[in-house]
Amino acid sequence: MADRSDRTRGRTADSPRRWRGRLGGSAGAGDTRPLLDDTARERAIYEALKAADEVAAALQAHLIEEHRAEPERSAPPTPFTNSLKLLRQARERLGTGLRAIEADKIAASDQISLRNH
Numbered sequence: 001m002a003d004r005s006d007r008t009r010g011r012t013a014d015s016p017r018r019w020r021g022r023l024g025g026s027a028g029a030g031d032t033r034p035l036l037d038d039t040a041r042e043r044a045i046y047e048a049l050k051a052a053d054e055v056a057a058a059l060q061a062h063l064i065e066e067h068r069a070e071p072e073r074s075a076p077p078t079p080f081t082n083s084l085k086l087l088r089q090a091r092e093r094l095g096t097g098l099r100a101i102e103a104d105k106i107a108a109s110d111q112i113s114l115r116n117h
Contacts, residue, residue, distance in 0.1 A: 042106065045097075045101055046103050046106045063087075
């Protein structure tokens with residue numbers, strides 16, 4: 001078996017290379033990867049929720065414009081108004097999710113948002 005000094009050749013107990021495997025990355029107080037990972041994760045969630053909301057909005061517009069679905073909530077039930085109701089509910093849940101991740105802060109840097117135009 002190799003001598004311990006051979007396995008740690010040139011490394012001290014504080015060496016980032018020695019601790020990299022145990023900590024899941026480089027060691028040190030300046031490691032900002034967890035913060036960057038959280039930011040990237042929130043951005044990905046924002047993008048997914050926003051895309052789903054845009055699809056739902058397009059479907060709502062299609063039902064109203066092409067199939068003459070009545071957009072009023074009090075309209076008599078038809079297959080089209082039932083679909084609109086489901087889309088409204090989905091968009092409300094998407095909005096809840098967007099608010100939960102503070103989407104307004106993320107959207108400030110969003111270059112393609114139609115709401116900004």
